Amino acid sequence: MFTALGKYLMLMRLSFRRPEKFKVYWSEIMREMVSVGIGSLGIISIISIFIGAATTIQVAFQLASPLVSPSIAGTISRDSNILEFSPTISALVLAGRVGSSMASQIGTMRVTEQIDALEIMGVNAPGYLISPKIIAGVTMFPILVIAAICLGITGGYIACLVSGDISPTDYVTGLRDGFNGLTIRVALVKATVFGFLIASICSYQGFYTSGGALEVGQSATKGVVYSCVMVLFADLVITRAML
Structure with a gap:
């Protein structure tokens, strides 16, 4: 475990050494940004709209009581989308789409x-291959999460209409009530x-893959699994630290 952690830290250090030619790195960064951002926008949009709609309907069902204001459903749906669903679900989906592509x-x-x-040829391979991917991801x-939040809230509004x-009106009132900017910062x-x-x-x-096509597939699978586990762990840590 400590050997793997040491190799990981060493790779990260090599990835952010001063580039030989910044112009070459810049073109790679732009290409990765297009791949990660625009390439993922479709799946993020579909997932966010349906999750926002389903969350609103479920909250309305659970809070169906004359003692509870209907607008509270909009507030709960808003905070749930901002704090948890949009960043975490999007990250898990992107781990499968973007992460597996990077590893393979x-x-x-x-x-x-x-x-x-x-x-x-004297090229810093970690810097040329890995740093553009990390910069694009960060x-x-x-x-993408901001887009997911907006689309999730829109999905909830569509669910109210349908x-x-x-x-x-109650949904929009709930969205406006008690908004705390900290939730956006956390997201x-x-x-x-x-x-x-x-x-x-x-x-x-991907960088430490050895073997052939089978091992490439195994590396992609490990990358997705490990990154999903670390995303969930980081989600817990950040939520506890900031809230």
Whole structure:
């Protein structure tokens, strides 16, 4: 375990050494940002809308009482989406989509000796391959989470229009009542940490792949599993520390 942690820390240190040519790194960063951000927007949009709608309907069902104001459903749905569903569910989905792609891409380059060729040419392979992925993850995950929050709240509003369990006016009133900006800060901190964990762990698994195609698939699977576990652990730590 400590050997793996030492290799991980060493890889992270090498990944952020001063680049030989910043222009080359910049083009890689832009490419990774497009892949992580725009490439993930579709699945994040679909999941966020349906989760927001389902959460609102379930809250309305559980709080169906004359003693409880209907607008409380909007408040609970808002805070649940901001604090937990949007950052955590999005991170778990992106671990499967983005993380597995990162691990398999780097793993394939390792088993086909492309990384060895980069090192022979004097290129800092961890910096060239891994740092753009980490920067893209840390940059684009918060943007995706903000989009997920907006779409989740929109999904709840659509559920109110379709189901009629709560009037849209009560839902909007609940969204406005008692809003605390701390929840947004917590969500953005979670998104940033999750982005770093997913990109770094999956890149680490891919970088130290050995063997052939079977091992590349195993590295991608390990990267997704380990990053999901670390995302859940970090979620607990950040929630306890900031709330």
